[in-house]
Amino acid sequence: MLLRQLEYLVVLSRERHFARAAQACYVSQPALSEAIRKLEEDLDVPLVRRGRKYEGLTPEGERVVAWAQRILADRDAMKSEVTALRTxxxxxxxxxxxxxxxxxxxxxxxxxxxxxxxxxxxxxxxxxxxxxxxxxxxxxxxxxxxxxxxxxxxxxxxxxxxEERYVLLADASEGFGPSAEQTSVGWAEAARLPLCLLNPAMQGRQVLDEVFAEAGLEAAPRVETDSVAALFAHVRTGRWAGVVPHTWLHVFGVPHGMRALPMAEPAHTxxxxxxxxxxxxxxxxxxxxxxxxxxxxxxxxxxxxxxxxx
Structure with a gap:
């Protein structure tokens, strides 16, 4: 069994397509297929379900991939450590x-x-x-x-x-969002604002939804995104407010003309x-x-x- 054969199998499991796997490994498709067939012969088990096209791995193939990933990671770790000792x-x-x-x-x-x-x-x-x-x-x-x-x-x-905690970013002008005297904002007040939030597939959004739900609320954002940078860009227009982790203020600061108020009632980290x-x-x-x-x-x-x- 060659490490190269294990590499081919791992890449095939990731790409789920013989031609793409071969391209990723910089070999011809017949060479990749033959290497995996030889690996199956060495292990005496079928690893790949074959039809007219790639149909997935067998249960044995799934287990071999898990072992292959570990073996290849250990090989890379060994090479890195030996190199570190030398240079x-x-x-x-x-x-x-x-x-x-x-x-x-x-x-x-x-x-x-x-x-x-x-x-x-x-x-x-x-x-x-x-x-x-x-x-x-x-x-x-x-x-x-x-x-x-x-x-x-x-x-x-x-x-x-x-500990990640949350702040409301909103336009600082009167008539939009919290009053100038406020030093924090409740989740109920935030839910009434036109919000831009991460989309529901992101765990950062799921965390916010859980906090809103604990307070008996449901956020109904006007804009959703999978990018915190895009969220900031929308909030910066002054048309939307956003609930963001406090750590992103360290990156972007508070945009000009905006306010950042800690989220409270309840506080959540x-x-x-x-x-x-x-x-x-x-x-x-x-x-x-x-x-x-x-x-x-x-x-x-x-x-x-x-x-x-x-």
Whole structure:
């Protein structure tokens, strides 16, 4: 059995198409098909359901893919660690985050890259929470930043980073939104405003819907988006208000002519953290990021707003 055969099978399970898998592996389709057929012969089990086109993996194929992902991740981790012993830490660290946490990623990548100049970082933002966990489990990501309020599988471990809380962004002019004297705003008052929120598929929106529901309310946004940046852009026009994580004020500040008021009645926070695969010795890059996370006060950093208006 060759590692290359395992790579082909993993890519095929991801692409779900022989031609696309071959293209991703930079080989011909017959070469990829023959390598997987030889792997089936070596293991003496069918791995792929074949018809006129790719029809999925057999149950045995699903289990072999899980083992293959682990074996290939261990190979990559071994190579990275040996290289680090010889020349220092290098390679590409893959991080994924839910949309509301992507502003926190830089709080970790900056000190990591300072400490390890040969390391590069690939950030995938705007992932769903379930996809962050799944991709860390499948070794498609080295680490992720996501919500910690629900139980995580035993295959990952978490390092708490900060508590996400929420603010209302609204036009500061009289007659729109909270009065000038208010220092906070209730969820019931926010629900009556023309809102721009994340779309319901995003866990950040699901969290807000849960808080509204706890207060006996239902948000009816006029605009929905899967991007926090797009949300800010809409709110900045002055036609909509938005409920956003306080961490994004650290990135964008409070737009000119807008106010940011803490959401209260009830106050609500969500634990956020870094997750990595729970395996030993594991990825040397993931261990380096974990060390940075434990040394960095992400919570304090995210409290600072660029223009100081919050």
């Amino acid at each position: 220092g830490l290098s390679g590409t660290l893959r991080i994924g985050s839910v949309p509301t946490a992507s502003g926190a990623v830089a709080q970790l990548t900056s000190p990591l890259c300072t400490a390890h100049p040969l390391v590069t970082v690939e950030v995938t933002a705007d992932l769903r929470a379930v996809d962050v966990v799944r991709q860390v489990q499948n070794f498609e990501l080295d680490a992720g930043i996501t919500y910690l309020h629900r139980e995580l599988p035993d295959s990952v471990r978490a390092i708490p980073l900060y 969500m634990p956020m953290g870094l997750i990595v695969a729970a395996r030993e010795p594991g990825s040397v890059l993931a261990r380096a990021l974990t060390d940075v996370a434990r040394r960095t006060d992400v919570r304090a950093a995210l409290e600072r707003v660029p223009d100081g208006s919050y």
